[in-house]
Amino acid sequence: MKKIMLIIIAAFGILGLTGCGNTQTSDSVSSDNRTSQSATQHTDSAEEVTDEDKSDTDNSDKTSIPETISETEEISDSTEKGTLVVYFSATGTTKGVAEGIASVTNADLYEIIPAEPYSSDDLDWHDNNSRTSIEMNDPDTRPEIASDTVSLDGYSTIYIGYPIWWGDAPRIMSTFVESYNFDNITVIPFCTSGSSGIGSSGDNLKDLANSGNWLSGDRLDANISESEIQDWINDLN
Numbered sequence: 173m174k175k176i177m178l179i180i181i182a183a184f185g186i187l188g189l190t191g192c193g194n195t196q197t198s199d200s201v202s203s204d205n206r207t208s209q210s211a212t213q214h215t216d217s218a219e220e221v222t223d224e225d226k227s228d229t230d231n232s233d234k235t236s237i238p239e240t241i242s243e244t245e246e247i248s249d250s251t252e253k254g255t256l257v258v259y260f261s262a263t264g265t266t267k268g269v270a271e272g273i274a275s276v277t278n279a280d281l282y283e284i285i286p287a288e289p290y291s292s293d294d295l296d297w298h299d300n301n302s303r304t305s306i307e308m309n310d311p312d313t314r315p316e317i318a319s320d321t322v323s324l325d326g327y328s329t330i331y332i333g334y335p336i337w338w339g340d341a342p343r344i345m346s347t348f349v350e351s352y353n354f355d356n357i358t359v360i361p362f363c364t365s366g367s368s369g370i371g372s373s374g375d376n377l378k379d380l381a382n383s384g385n386w387l388s389g390d391r392l393d394a395n396i397s398e399s400e401i402q403d404w405i406n407d408l409n
């Protein structure tokens with residue numbers, strides 16, 4: 173009887189062990205599934221991130237549109253071209269004409285101020301030894317300019333005015349044109365004088381500047397009206 177009982181107990185023991193083995197296998201599969209599910213979830217999550225990224229990208233694309241437009245607007249603002257009137261005037265005649273041109277063209281004004289102002293003795297053309305006589309006899313003289321430098325950025329047209337001295341532009345105009353780059357700028361010389369025309373003074377300045385699109389320019393009357401200035405500008409081209 174004892175033997176029978178031992179056999180029955182042994183049989184249950186074997187069955188019990190086999191059952192545990194199956195359970196472990198099942199657990200193992202289930203663990204593999206979790207790993208697989210986890211990977212899928214990760215993939216999904218990665219896809220979600222990717223979608224979010226896409227959506228972020230889409231959003232950034234959308235938000236970048238107005239930025240691009242405003243950047244474009246800033247660029248077009250900064251490249252808007254204006255007009256500048258540059259002048260030197262020893263006794264005020266050219267200054268008056270320059271102000272008239274600036275008024276008609278809504279331009280900015282820039283005065284070339286000599287570091288050493290010209291006295292009436294300096295301007296005495298009857299004296300061969302006056303400062304102006306000496307300067308005009310030496311084409312290499314470059315009188316110093318006291319005015320702050322002007323940026324030519326944003327200007328597409330520059331009028332350059334001066335009095336005629338001994339048939340030419342004062343040497344301080346040479347100082348000015350040699351100090352700047354006039355690329356992409358239309359330069360229009362104008363002068364005042366007792367009676368002489370502009371002659372070759374504009375061409376001489378053009379050669380010294382060596383940049384810019386220079387028009388031949390004209391002598392303008394000291395008392396020129398704004399409507400006459402407008403007519404002159406209309407006839408320039």
Ligand SMILES: Cc1cc2nc3c(=O)[nH]c(=O)nc-3n(C[C@H](O)[C@H](O)[C@H](O)COP(=O)(O)O)c2cc1C
Nearest residue numbers: 261262263264265266335336338339365366367368
């Ligand atoms: C040194 C000097 C030389 C001049 N040479 C001439 C000249 O060759 N031809 C002329 O018609 N006027 C000549 N002028 C007169 C000036 O060109 C004229 O008065 C001019 O309008 C003065 O301009 P501003 O007042 O802007 O300096 C000369 C004036 C000076 C002071």
